[in-house]
Amino acid sequence: MKRYARILATLTFLIGCGVAANAEMQNDVIVNLPFDFVVNGTTLPAGTYTVSHSTGDGSGLLKLTNRDKGTGVFVLPKVSESASFDNPHVRFRRVGEERFLSEIRTASVTYNISVSHSRAMEAAAKSHESVSAAAGGSGNE
Numbered sequence: 001m002k003r004y005a006r007i008l009a010t011l012t013f014l015i016g017c018g019v020a021a022n023a024e025m026q027n028d029v030i031v032n033l034p035f036d037f038v039v040n041g042t043t044l045p046a047g048t049y050t051v052s053h054s055t056g057d058g059s060g061l062l063k064l065t066n067r068d069k070g071t072g073v074f075v076l077p078k079v080s081e082s083a084s085f086d087n088p089h090v091r092f093r094r095v096g097e098e099r100f101l102s103e104i105r106t107a108s109v110t111y112n113i114s115v116s117h118s119r120a121m122e123a124a125a126k127s128h129e130s131v132s133a134a135a136g137g138s139g140n141e
Helices: 002-026 117-138
Strands: 029-033 037-039 042-044 047-053 062-066 072-075 078-081 089-095 098-105 109-112
Touching: 029 089
Parallel strands: 037 098
Antiparallel strands: 029 047, 037 042, 047 062, 062 072, 078 109, 089 098, 098 109
């Protein structure tokens, strides 16, 4: 009888580990981005990225890893619990020609990423300068 109890306990433990691992995997997001983007003041190249918990414990610290190059960056977003979503996605804030990562939504959590105000203002100024230069340069030719 004790032998069956041990087997049952072992199976219950293994099934529990499998469910926990599966829950962790469901919160990963894989996204193919055809454009460069900015996060934490760093411009990252276009490519396929995996967004995952860096510690494996579901804390707010996330890791964005470029699957093609193997490089990554850590992000500390504001975490907000939310309803279940069928379509995990990422959202960007566009300022001029630059796109700033502003939200990552997984199956169960929304991560809001603050966009540096100074970096956004810099991007807006660059965009304004390039439009002015293009408009001014076309009349002199």
